[in-house]
Amino acid sequence: MPEPLLKAERIVKVYLDGTVALRGVDFEIRPGEIQGLLGENGAGKTTLTKMISGLLPPTSGRLLLGGVPVRLHSPKDALTCGIGMVHQHFALVANFTALENIALGTGRPADQALRASIEELMERTGLGVPLDTPVENLAVGERQRVEILKVLSRAVRVLILDEPTSVLTPVETEELFNFLRRLKEEEGVGIVFITHKLREVLEITDRVTVLRRGEVVGEVMTRETSAKELARMMVGAEFRARGRRPVELMTEIPVEERRVGAERAREPALVVEDLHVPADSGGEAVKGISFELYPGEILGIAGVEGNGQTELVEAICGLREGKGSVRLRGREILGLPPLELYRLGLAHIPEDRWKYGLILSFTVAENAILGRQRSPRFLGRLAMLKWGEVFAHVRELIERFSIQAPGREAPAKSLSGGNQQKLIVGRELSQEPEVVIAAQPTRGLDIGAAEYIRDILLEMRDAGKAILLVSADLDEVLELSDRVAFMYVGTFTAITTPAEVDRETAGLYMGGMKG
Amino acid sequence: MKRVYDTLRSVAESILAAIIGLVVAGLILKAWGYSPISAYIALFEASFKDLYGFSGALANATPLILTALTFAVAARAGLFNIGAEGQMYLGALAAVAASLFRLPPVLHLLVALAFAGAAGALWALVPSGLRATRGVSEVISTIMFNWISRFLAFWLVANVLVDPYRAEKTITVLPPSRFPTLVRGTDLSYAIFLAVAVALLVYFLLRYTVTGYEMRAAGANPDAARYGGVRSAKVIVLVFLLGGITAGLAGATQSLGRPPSYAVFSGLPKISNLGFDGIGVAMIGRNHPLGIIFAAIFYGGLQSGARVMQLFAGIPLEMVRMVQGVIVLALALPELLRIFRGFRRRRVELGGER
Numbered sequence: 001m002p003e004p005l006l007k008a009e010r011i012v013k014v015y016l017d018g019t020v021a022l023r024g025v026d027f028e029i030r031p032g033e034i035q036g037l038l039g040e041n042g043a044g045k046t047t048l049t050k051m052i053s054g055l056l057p058p059t060s061g062r063l064l065l066g067g068v069p070v071r072l073h074s075p076k077d078a079l080t081c082g083i084g085m086v087h088q089h090f091a092l093v094a095n096f097t098a099l100e101n102i103a104l105g106t107g108r109p110a111d112q113a114l115r116a117s118i119e120e121l122m123e124r125t126g127l128g129v130p131l132d133t134p135v136e137n138l139a140v141g142e143r144q145r146v147e148i149l150k151v152l153s154r155a156v157r158v159l160i161l162d163e164p165t166s167v168l169t170p171v172e173t174e175e176l177f178n179f180l181r182r183l184k185e186e187e188g189v190g191i192v193f194i195t196h197k198l199r200e201v202l203e204i205t206d207r208v209t210v211l212r213r214g215e216v217v218g219e220v221m222t223r224e225t226s227a228k229e230l231a232r233m234m235v236g237a238e239f240r241a242r243g244r245r246p247v248e249l250m251t252e253i254p255v256e257e258r259r260v261g262a263e264r265a266r267e268p269a270l271v272v273e274d275l276h277v278p279a280d281s282g283g284e285a286v287k288g289i290s291f292e293l294y295p296g297e298i299l300g301i302a303g304v305e306g307n308g309q310t311e312l313v314e315a316i317c318g319l320r321e322g323k324g325s326v327r328l329r330g331r332e333i334l335g336l337p338p339l340e341l342y343r344l345g346l347a348h349i350p351e352d353r354w355k356y357g358l359i360l361s362f363t364v365a366e367n368a369i370l371g372r373q374r375s376p377r378f379l380g381r382l383a384m385l386k387w388g389e390v391f392a393h394v395r396e397l398i399e400r401f402s403i404q405a406p407g408r409e410a411p412a413k414s415l416s417g418g419n420q421q422k423l424i425v426g427r428e429l430s431q432e433p434e435v436v437i438a439a440q441p442t443r444g445l446d447i448g449a450a451e452y453i454r455d456i457l458l459e460m461r462d463a464g465k466a467i468l469l470v471s472a473d474l475d476e477v478l479e480l481s482d483r484v485a486f487m488y489v490g491t492f493t494a495i496t497t498p499a500e501v502d503r504e505t506a507g508l509y510m511g512g513m514k515g
Numbered sequence: 516m517k518r519v520y521d522t523l524r525s526v527a528e529s530i531l532a533a534i535i536g537l538v539v540a541g542l543i544l545k546a547w548g549y550s551p552i553s554a555y556i557a558l559f560e561a562s563f564k565d566l567y568g569f570s571g572a573l574a575n576a577t578p579l580i581l582t583a584l585t586f587a588v589a590a591r592a593g594l595f596n597i598g599a600e601g602q603m604y605l606g607a608l609a610a611v612a613a614s615l616f617r618l619p620p621v622l623h624l625l626v627a628l629a630f631a632g633a634a635g636a637l638w639a640l641v642p643s644g645l646r647a648t649r650g651v652s653e654v655i656s657t658i659m660f661n662w663i664s665r666f667l668a669f670w671l672v673a674n675v676l677v678d679p680y681r682a683e684k685t686i687t688v689l690p691p692s693r694f695p696t697l698v699r700g701t702d703l704s705y706a707i708f709l710a711v712a713v714a715l716l717v718y719f720l721l722r723y724t725v726t727g728y729e730m731r732a733a734g735a736n737p738d739a740a741r742y743g744g745v746r747s748a749k750v751i752v753l754v755f756l757l758g759g760i761t762a763g764l765a766g767a768t769q770s771l772g773r774p775p776s777y778a779v780f781s782g783l784p785k786i787s788n789l790g791f792d793g794i795g796v797a798m799i800g801r802n803h804p805l806g807i808i809f810a811a812i813f814y815g816g817l818q819s820g821a822r823v824m825q826l827f828a829g830i831p832l833e834m835v836r837m838v839q840g841v842i843v844l845a846l847a848l849p850e851l852l853r854i855f856r857g858f859r860r861r862r863v864e865l866g867g868e869r
Contacts, residue, residue: 319742339744348742356742359735366728370743373725383724 003066004028005157005190006052006083011061013047013214021047023214024061029158029190034180036205036222037194038234040510041305041472043211045194049160052192053085054078084151085160088167090143094136098129098146105150121153125187127179140281141172159183160192165200166306167281177204196234196304198227198511210234231507235474267329268292269466270316270346270435275324275334277311285311286322287490293435298457298467300481300498303510305472308490310351313439313470317341317348319356328435342371347428351439351470353417357424360413364405367412368394368427393430401426401456418449425453429460436460439470454480474506488512525801528849536845540838547834554828554838561823562816567701574702575815577772578603578786580710580807581765582793584717585758587802589653590854591721592754593734598642598657599762600790601664602635606763607770607779607786608671609634614689615676623692628709628767635763636756638664643755647748653755661790665783672781684778685770694772706772711808713761718804720757730754765789798847810846817842 008027014020022044029035029052039045050056052063054072062069065081072078075085092101102118103110115131122128129145130138138146144164151159165173181204183189193205201208202222210218210233218233270293279285285308293299303309315322318338326334328344338348350356358367369378369390378393380386394408401422405415412420425441438457442450457480461467471477477484478498485495486509493509494501501509541551562572582599589596613627642660645651676685694704721727732740733750741747769786770779779786796814800806821835 337744337746338742342744350742355736355738357739359732359739361735362732370732370739373728373743379725383726385723385725385728387723 004030004064005066007064007067008048008052009062009064011048011051011063012059013044013051013056014059021214022058025211025214025216027052027209027216029192030207031157031190032184032188033206034184034191034193034204036201036208037192037211038196038198038201038208038230039211040196040234040474042213043234044214045211046162048211049085049162049192049194052078052158053083053160055085079151079154079156082155082157083160084154084156084158086144086147086151086162086164088162088164090147092135092143092146095134097132097134098138098142098149099131101135101146102150102153106153118149118153121149125152125179126182127152139172140167140283141169141175144168144172144176156189158190158192160194162194163196163306164193165195165197167283169283173200180204196511198230198508198513201230202227212236227508227511227513228504231511231513232504234511235503235507266294269295269329270468271325271327272316273325273327275312275315275322275326277308277315277320277322279308279311285490286315288324289487289490289492291485291492291495293466293468295434295466296461296464297482298461298469298480300477300484301468301470301487302474302477302484302506303472303487307487309439309470309472309487312487313348313351313437313468316468317346317350317437339371339374342431342433345431345434347431347433347436349425349428349436349438349441351443353420353424358412358420361411363409363411364398364403364415364423365390365394365408367423368397368408370427372427372431397423397426397430400430402452418445418452421445421449421453425456429456434465436465436467437470438467440472441469442471442473442476474503474510478503478506486510525803525806529799529801529846532845532848533842536842539845540841543837543841544830544834549828549830549834554824554830557824557826557828558817558820558838561820566698568819569816570698570701570703571819572812572816573707574704574773575818576808576811577704577707577710577768577815578765578789579793579796579811579814580714581761581768582790583796583800583807583811584714584761584793584804585765585790586794586797587800587804587807588717588721588730588758588761589754590797590802591734592730592750593737594646594751594754595654596639596657596755596758597654597794598639598660598755598790599758599765599793600788601657601661602638602759602762603766603790604664604668604783604786605634605638606631606766608668608676608685608766609763610692610767610770611676611685611688611779613692614686617689618691620691623689624694624771627688627692627771628764631763631767632760633763635761635766636759639755639759639762640752643752646755647751653751668779668783669781672779672783676779678778682781684776684780686778688771688777692771693777694768696774702773704768704772704774706768709764710768710811713764714804714808717757717761721804726753762790762793765793795843795847798850799843801850813846814843 006029008025011022011025013022025048027048037045051058054075054077070081072081093104096104099115099118100110103114108114118131127145127149129142129149135143135146164176168176180191184191195201205222208220208222208225208230209216210230212234273290275286275289276284277286289312301309311320314320316326318336318341322334324334325332328346333341333344354360359370372378378386378389391408397403398405403422403426404419442453457467457469469477469480481498483495484498486493488510489512493512544551544554562568582603585599586596609630610627613630618626638660642653642656645656646653672685678684678686694706697703697705721731729745730750732743732745733747737747766786770777796807796810799814800810817839821839824830824835825832
């Protein structure tokens, strides 16, 4: 076995807010090998590679470069040591040519010498790019090549690629793979390939390291493993034991009967048909999705983040354009503005609390009416807001959803994350909507607050609401949902019930293996 | 409670900034061999010692309150409206145009004011429409519109509203449409009440109405505002119309309420820069309508004090301007920093990694 190019030993990373991202990870990169790094969101893939590429210092543990301990203070340091990373989001100047961008990235003038050396590099690696076209006119795959050339021109020995295929078409992906194989065999570069796609791991890597919750749960040779084994390692074999408290009932009717009553209705509350949503980077983020959502059920959408869930939710909720059909109780709502949807009975708990959910500098009271500022309850004569009513409403929310706030006149930014989320959830549900779109409703919350939000969702379901739950937390989806759909690169790989999927199958669906 | 604390904090910050500004300017004066003490005595005695001087400060403050509101309302909604200057020119001339016909007192003044507000609003309409529908930067378009307005105003003064007997000025505003003088022998007219009333109205609008709520929401977090059903195009146009009205009125206070001329002169000597000065006043007043009233009086006081400083403390005009600049800069700095911090945060959100 060749000597490793780079070795990470017992790496621990604790972020300033106390999040433990990595719990003593060992990792090796060997020359002439493609090393897969596989894991769910939050498993620590990105944190680990950021440390190897000098973007973040480890809390403890060390990096050995050819057996010698090194400290990397910046990406520049890392490049000097021969370690380069290509990020998911490109750092290119749109109206510069490819050559100018490479010059910018390497600190060399865009002269004939640079051109010659890049042309030689392209020749050697088979990675062709038109050098004199502004990158804004290049296809996404070509832009990625510019990024790779930028890194390779610094003579790196270790190349890290973060989810490189997420923006590529199948043909571009195939070209990238061919190039990576050539780079590995002819140049002996060690390549780290970060992904959550099982098929790609099996196709391109030689060795796979699987991370889960900051720990290495497995390191296997690719030819000795299978998609099933990888899926099992990635999502874990066991359910998190949590012991759900019984849902407090809002009516006297036993849950079972009401559930049956809801079943009998069988009139879907929300129908989505062949929905297509464009991605920000061009192409389609949602590629023709159809489903029906019934009153009294939670339909969970599981999947690794970035597979089109955000775009799907935003299109349904009127925040993004889409093609196809979305009907709320028979009425076409695609393209209606958010406030109109709200009036029709569609509530949206947005995935990004700080972007859509709250105005952080506004007070709790002001936030409590966001989206309802023009409802008759709060709007008086002369366009004046009835602050008395607003305050009464805040009191109700604070009481009903046990929100801990220093006061209704305190700015929303002074609340903890959990209480901010309770404020949003309370605001959205207080209108008694018929359909609730909950996107990552418990992300970043502590266990108590997360449980509380989950209980509310179950309570709403039992009260006959139709709930679409989008979450990257597989356990959450499997535990709360009556039906579950798995999303992978813009389509559903399966719609089934939690009882019918074991975690291994779930992992396969999320990795795009079946469907 | 929190609100009171925040207000006290802002006031304390401003006072500290003023002191720092005075000290820095004083050191510079000293370095060039002038006495800062006598300079400052001259500066403040001019405006804040007796009724006569204070009237001058208030007279200077009148248009500045209104042009500062133009900038502040837009800033609260997340927009940079630099167009008060041009809107103000046209407001001043529209108010003069009301004297092309005769009306009874009071009504004539109201009609003249309506003309001025409408002219300012109309001039704001195109930049706001371009921004709302095509995304054209309002900074650029309002600056360009200032120039168009300026030369349009030159032409109007020389050709349309020209005084048949004195070609260098417009016709004189008829007495029924003038603001009566408030303190005899000074420039101060009842227009100050208009300015203060408009500021209070804007304060009320921003704080208590749903329109103000939506404007502030759009400024504080455009994404959340959209999610909350706020239509940004509507907010943009409203904010600009409102700003155009206040800027137009600012112009009117000058042509209808500034003795002795009651006219606009060619080259616009007396009204030039009132719109730009308003931006500084808005910064000093933290883009808050009530803060702006005090900031404008302070700024107006500096302006008349500067003249006295030059006359009595024997300090050259350039030095006087320097002192003024340093003080204004020091006072505007906290708000400026906040605005730039907001910009940077927005950029990080746009391009940054999660």
